[in-house]
Every structure is written in structure tokens, then in C-alpha cells.
Amino acid sequence: MKNFLIGGVPEHFNLPWYIALRNKEFQKEGINLRWKDYPGGTGAMAHALRNREIDMAVILTEGIVRDIINGNDSKIVQVFVKSPLLWGIHVAANSDFEAVLDLKGTNAAISRYGSGSHLMAYVNAENHDWNLKTDLKFEVIQDLEGALEGLPKGKGDYFMWEKFMTKPHVDNGTFRLIGESPTPWPSFVIAVHNEVLLENEESVQAILEIINKTTKTFKQIPQIDEMIAERYGQKLEDVREWLSLTSWSNTQLTSEELENIQEKLVELDLIENNIQETSILHQF
Incomplete structure (x- = not known):
């Protein structure tokens, strides 16, 4: 059994992870994946990734792009939520x-x-x-x-x-x-520390396959709107609106999307200049 610790915000976007963990989908593939909540959001997760307190993170796209450019030794492996936040x-x-x-x-x-x-x-x-x-x-x-x-x-x-x-x-x-x-780009991506990618690339791929299978059918789960409303203290009509606006992904950021994000960060004076795509995105 291989151990992985993944971080994310305790929000409805990440409920598919809870469902896959509850159903022991990762354990079936010999993976002991544990989840850690980060109410502080992207900054706290980026810090944890840098320090190897976590192996992976479901994190805001623009935040992790900026942090990788500023020295975070991690890469984006996939878009998780492709709709804007x-x-x-x-x-x-x-x-x-x-x-x-x-x-x-x-x-x-x-x-x-x-x-x-x-x-x-x-x-x-x-x-x-x-x-x-x-x-x-x-x-x-x-x-x-x-x-x-x-x-x-x-x-x-x-x-x-x-x-x-x-x-x-x-x-x-x-x-x-x-x-x-x-946001003028996909909202959440999955980022993995480079050491983890180097040592456990196949296991990371297996984790992605499992979560992608879960998100593909997430909206079809019976009474999923009621489950979200109860779990996160939401009104049912708000949850239904959110579900109609939200779409998950199983693909990598495109070159155009990454270029758009970097150009915006440069324009806002949040990074000095663009860096190569291969320094930010990991292709399996």
C-alpha cells in the first residue's frame, strides 16, 4: 500500500474526493490516500506543498501557477474543475x-x-x-x-x-x-510535488483515473443536490444553480490557457515574466 496525502479546501468542489475515499476506491488499487482540509485556501496549500507536508493539492489555478514560477518544486498534472470560479x-x-x-x-x-x-x-x-x-x-x-x-x-x-x-x-x-x-480560466487544478512524480508517477496516474471516474458521474448520483445542501449548509436552489454552472475535467491545461494565466500575472505585476510550459505542466 502506497501512502499519499492530498490537500484541498473543505468545499463542495471536492466532494467527489470524499465519495471516492468513502467507497475505498483508492485502496482497491493499493493506494492509501488521505485527505487534509485547508480552510486557509491556496496560500496555505502552496506552502504545505513546498515543505512536503502534503504530496498533492487540489488548488486554485492562478495561485499554483504563480507559486511554481516563484520556486514551488511542483507541477500541475491535470485540471480538476474546468469551469470558472x-x-x-x-x-x-x-x-x-x-x-x-x-x-x-x-x-x-x-x-x-x-x-x-x-x-x-x-x-x-x-x-x-x-x-x-x-x-x-x-x-x-x-x-x-x-x-x-x-x-x-x-x-x-x-x-x-x-x-x-x-x-x-x-x-x-x-x-x-x-x-x-x-476567473478568466479553469478554476481548480491538481498539483503534485516533483519528488512524488519522480518516485510514484504510476500511482499518481491511478489516483487521477479514479477521481476522474468519480467526477464523470458525480452529477448523476441520486439526491446529490440534497447531500451537498445538507453537508455544506446550502439552500437546495443554490446547490442546483451551482451544479448547473460547474463542470469537472480529466485533461491538462492547454498551452493557450497557461499562456493567458501567465500573461495576466505579468500584467498585474504578480510575476516578473513567463516561464516555459514544461516547468509548470507535467505530461504523462
């Missing part, structure tokens, strides 16, 4: 801000530097023609729980997080949703 732009319910344009020059609450919430604040700022050097400020709040506690107290002025996972906190009156910002 719909980021909600949230403020505290008691905030005076009414529209995204009101947020110019205020503090974006982010989980950590290099995280999705950090990078997407840049994308949102650029979408509104803000000055990226003077109109963007940041307040580190660790994760969604930190934002729920901090924003009502004035720690950060707005918070970008996946719209549907955050919606229960809009419904209960903690946050207000004042805008949305979809």
Missing part, C-alpha cells in the same frame, strides 16, 4: 459600501499573500481600471472564519470568496454581496 465580493452587512466602485482604495481582506483572494483582488481592481499600486490595500484575515469575525469589526473592508460557499453568511445577514468576479 465565481468569486463573490462581500462587505459586512453593517458596512456603508453599496457598490464595488465604492471599494476603490479600501482594504481587501485576504487569507494570505499569494492566495486566491489576494490574486483575485488584483483581477477585480484591473477590471475596474483602478491603480494597482495605490487603489489596492490588504488586510490578512487567514480564512473565511477570519473574515466573518473581522469584517463586521472593521478588519478589512471587503472580502472575495467563492460565491456559493459564502452565500449562507449573506442569507443570515453577516455579509452583503455587492459584486461578482469570475
